[in-house]
Amino acid sequence: MPTAEEEFAVMLTATDYRFTREDFPTPDLALRRPDGTQPHRAHTFAEEQAQAATVALGILSRQFTDYPSLDSRVRFLRSMHRTLSDTWWAGLARRTDPRHTVGPRPGPERFATPITDADPNYDRLGHVGRRTYKATWDEATRTYTGGIPTPASRILARYGELALLRFELEAPGEDVLFNEVVLPDGAWCVGNRLLRGHAAQAAAQELAARLAARGLPAARVETGGEPIFTATATAADRELMFTAALELLADTEHPQARTNWVRAAYLLYQAPRTKRDSDAVTRVFLAATSVLLTGQVIGLPQDIDLRGYVMGQSAFLINALV
Numbered sequence: 264m265p266t267a268e269e270e271f272a273v274m275l276t277a278t279d280y281r282f283t284r285e286d287f288p289t290p291d292l293a294l295r296r297p298d299g300t301q302p303h304r305a306h307t308f309a310e311e312q313a314q315a316a317t318v319a320l321g322i323l324s325r326q327f328t329d330y331p332s333l334d335s336r337v338r339f340l341r342s343m344h345r346t347l348s349d350t351w352w353a354g355l356a357r358r359t360d361p362r363h364t365v366g367p368r369p370g371p372e373r374f375a376t377p378i379t380d381a382d383p384n385y386d387r388l389g390h391v392g393r394r395t396y397k398a399t400w401d402e403a404t405r406t407y408t409g410g411i412p413t414p415a416s417r418i419l420a421r422y423g424e425l426a427l428l429r430f431e432l433e434a435p436g437e438d439v440l441f442n443e444v445v446l447p448d449g450a451w452c453v454g455n456r457l458l459r460g461h462a463a464q465a466a467a468q469e470l471a472a473r474l475a476a477r478g479l480p481a482a483r484v485e486t487g488g489e490p491i492f493t494a495t496a497t498a499a500d501r502e503l504m505f506t507a508a509l510e511l512l513a514d515t516e517h518p519q520a521r522t523n524w525v526r527a528a529y530l531l532y533q534a535p536r537t538k539r540d541s542d543a544v545t546r547v548f549l550a551a552t553s554v555l556l557t558g559q560v561i562g563l564p565q566d567i568d569l570r571g572y573v574m575g576q577s578a579f580l581i582n583a584l585v
Contacts, residue, residue, distance in 0.1 A: 280324070282316040284309035286550055288565040290542075294414035297396050312547050315351045319343060319551035327555060336513035337506070340552075344509075348536060348544050376538040380498050382473075384538065385458075385466045386572065389423025389491040391416060405487030418566060422573045423491045426457050429575060438462040444500075444533055444576055446507045447526065452500040454533040455493050455572055463490040493572040495535060505534040512552050520556040524549070529579045532571025542568040 287309040294300070323343060330336045378384055392398045392407025394416040401408045426440075434440040438460035445451045458466050467486040474481040495501065508530035511523040528549055535541035546563055553561035564570065570579055 280317060280320055280554065282313040282320070282550060282560070284313050286316070286560050286562070287312040287546060288563070290565045290568070291414035291418040292394075292566075292569075295394060295396065297411040297413055299414045311355060312543065312550075315347060316547045316550040318351075319347060319547060320554050322346075323551055323555045333510065333513050336515070337509045340509045340513055343551075344536075344544070344548050347547055348541075351547070352544050378495050378498070378501070378535060378538060382538070384495040384535065385470055385492045387467070387485070387490055387492055388419055388426055388573070390488055391419045392485055392488075394419060400483050406485050407483075418569065422566075422569045426491050426493075426573050427459065429457065429573070430459060433575075442496075442533075442575060444504060444530070446503065446530075447511055448507075452496070452503050454496050454500065454504065454576075456496075457573070458492040458494055459489075463492045466490070466492045466494065496533060501534040501536075504530040505536070508534065512556065521561065524553055524556055524561060525580060525583050527552075528567070528583060529571055529576055532568055 284306055289305040289309065291299075293305060326339065327336065330339050390406070392410070394413060395407060395410035396413050396416075398407035398410030430437065430440055438458065439462050440457040442454040442456065443451055444454040464486070467484070467490050471481045471484040471486055474484060496504070508527040511517075511527040511530070514523060517523050528545075531545050531549065532542075535545075537544075545568075549563060550560060553559070564583070567583065570583060574582065
């Protein structure tokens with residue numbers, strides 16, 4: 264009996280439309296040399312994403328109209344997203360060279376481990392010394408210092424500045440900014456949080472403790488400096504946003520399909536599903552649904568995930584595709 268990965272390969276050969284690696288620009292976060300040189304493995308990973316999007320679009324195109332109701336189309340899209348995560352992404356994580364720094368990395372079980380309220384995701388913004396080329400560890404400050412800036416370190420610094428600007432405008436004097444998200448029906452929930460000050464320092468310490476608990480090196484986790492973090496929303500709110508995104512994508516009666524797609528993109532980035540690299544699945548899923556709904560590929564900016572985490576809903580909707 265064929266494996267899920269083998270069935271995926273068969274579906275690829277039966278699909279006419281083809282995405283290319285140019286549809287999946289390498290994020291600056293993956294470029295960790297001063298000259299911004301794109302490693303060959305980045306091209307390989309983009310091709311993997313293009314193949315997955317091609318398969319996903321083939322399935323969606325053949326079956327989407329078989330589901331007459333909004334609820335049934337939502338269930339179908341949810342199943343498609345789960346297939347990308349459980350079959351394509353988890354399979355890629357298992358077979359990828361662990362030396363790679365673009366795409367899956369060691370610990371493939373992390374790519375299928377769900378985010379929970381007890382174990383939220385934290386991503387550091389601002390100065391992240393380990394993203395600086397040839398930085399050195401400073402035990403006194405608990406940071407990496409010196410080195411040469413890279414596209415990865417520069418983009419984290421830029422979004423750290425944007426996060427601090429949001430604090431000054433929306434939550435002056437606070438250490439936690441709760442990102443309010445308006446759902447399509449007019450209700451609202453709390454999306455991700457931005458952390459600074461004591462809240463961010465606590466997150467850094469928690470991350471170090473988690474790594475140590477998993478038996479991984481934690482002695483040089485950057486816990487010093489003036490960290491800024493994004494933190495994922497609660498499971499209940501992430502489920503609300505994920506379902507709302509699928510409903511937007513499944514609404515075939517809406518005259519503004521592109522607008523719905525952009526609104527759904529924001530909600531999906533506010534509702535990651537798994538501990539590691541949900542962004543890759545989201546990019547593939549969004550690429551496939553953009554062609555399904557609009558008949559063309561809607562280009563995804565290389566930093567669309569950071570935009571979703573930091574900008575806020577209104578700013579994202581205005582700037583998402585610029």
